[in-house]
Amino acid sequence: xxxxxxxxxxxxxxxxxxxxxxxxxxxxxxxxxxxxxxxxxxxxxxxxxxxxxxxxxxxxxxxxxxxxxxxxxxxxxxxxxxxxxxxxxxxxxxxxxxxxxxxxxxxxxxxxxx
Amino acid sequence: xxxxxxxxxxxxxxxxxxxxxxxxxxxxxxxxxxxxxxxxxxxxxxxxxxxxxxxxxxxxxxxxxxxxxxxxxxxxxxxxxxxxxxxxxxxxxxxxxxxxxxxxxxxxxxxxxxxxx
Numbered sequence: 001x002x003x004x005x006x007x008x009x010x011x012x013x014x015x016x017x018x019x020x021x022x023x024x025x026x027x028x029x030x031x032x033x034x035x036x037x038x039x040x041x042x043x044x045x046x047x048x049x050x051x052x053x054x055x056x057x058x059x060x061x062x063x064x065x066x067x068x069x070x071x072x073x074x075x076x077x078x079x080x081x082x083x084x085x086x087x088x089x090x091x092x093x094x095x096x097x098x099x100x101x102x103x104x105x106x107x108x109x110x111x112x113x114x
Numbered sequence: 115x116x117x118x119x120x121x122x123x124x125x126x127x128x129x130x131x132x133x134x135x136x137x138x139x140x141x142x143x144x145x146x147x148x149x150x151x152x153x154x155x156x157x158x159x160x161x162x163x164x165x166x167x168x169x170x171x172x173x174x175x176x177x178x179x180x181x182x183x184x185x186x187x188x189x190x191x192x193x194x195x196x197x198x199x200x201x202x203x204x205x206x207x208x209x210x211x212x213x214x215x216x217x218x219x220x221x222x223x224x225x226x227x228x229x230x231x
Contacts, residue, residue, distance in 0.1 A: 032218040043120075043207055043224040044158075051218065090157060094218045100211070102148075102220055104157045 002027050004093050006105035014113045019063075019078040021108050023091035026072060032094040033074040034102075035065055039087050047089075050074060061085070086112045117141055118210050120223035127198055127230055134194045135226045137208030143188035145213030148220060149181075152205040164191055198230040 007022040025031060032051050036044040048059025055067040065076045074091060091105040117140040127133045137147060146165050150158040162178075164170040164185035172178045180202075182194040191210075195202055205227050209220040 034219075036222075041205070041225070041227060044222040046222075049219065094220075096218070100218045100220075101160070101163070102209075106157045109155075 002031070002093055002095055002098060002103045004091050004103050004105040006089075006091050006108050008108055009106065010109045010111060012111040012113060013081045015083055016080050019076070019081045019085065019110065021076040021089050021091075021110065023065075023074045023076065023105060024072055025074065025091075025093045025103075027093060027095055029095060029097060030069060032100075033065075033067060034092040034094070035059065035063070035074070035076050036090045036092065037061075037087050038090065038107075044090065047076070081110075081112050083112050083114065086110055116212075116221040118144075118208065118221045118223040120206075120208055120226050122226060123224060124227040125229070127228070129199055129230055130197055132194055132196045133198055133228060134192055135206055135208075135228070137191045137193070137210070137223055139189045139210045139212075139221070142210075142212045142221075144191070144210035145188065146211050147185055147191040148209045148211075149183060149191075149193050150207045150209065152207060152225075154205075158207060161193075195228065198228070200230045203228055203230045 003026045005024045034049045035047040048057045050057050050067045058064045063078045090107050093103045094100045119138045121136045149161045161176045162170045162172045170183035185191040207225045209222045
């Protein structure tokens with residue numbers, strides 16, 4: 001069965017430091033992969049997605065993620081954290097064999113220290 | 115493109131009353147819509163999947179008589195919480211997909227905060 005694991009419910013970085021949010025998935029076939037950001041009392045905003053092709057995907061707000069099939073990972077990175085990046089981040093997987101139902105990770109709260 | 119709206123954005127109702135939440139796809143036809151529930155500091159939990167013109171499919175543990183879903187058109191789905199109780203207070207998010215080449219993707223609404231007093 002599909003599953004998504006986000007390591008670390010909370011990640012704290014200093015402003016200007018590298019952001020690394022981890023996501024691992026289990027799937028019998030290469031899935032579609034997504035990262036979303038959620039600010040308090042708001043819906044989900046798509047940061048980036050992997051469907052096919054280039055494994056390094058660039059998204060909005062300077063974020064990028066790399067699909068590594070051998071590691072079944074899709075970690076999210078940003079070279080330099082900004083205070084406005086403080087939010088909840090969700091990794092999600094969608095798979096054709098599962099009717100494209102979304103499976104979400106439990107989320108990682110990013111804290112940015114001044 | 116691919117914008118999904120929800121109305122209302124927040125609602126307060128008294129225990130025992132019913133409340134309806136609307137989810138609209140503004141610039142595409144949504145063959146499938148999804149309703150999620152999110153508790154504080156938790157991930158999204160899928161409640162049900164609805165296809166236009168057919169009955170919704172509810173996830174295990176979700177009471178279909180309590181959470182009524184109607185997908186009456188290709189741009190509108192509604193979730194009605196009947197006889198609401200304080201434990202129904204939550205953040206409800208809908209999403210939609212267009213059934214075309216990007217069927218693997220869902221577009222999310224901004225969410226509705228329901229508080230039952």
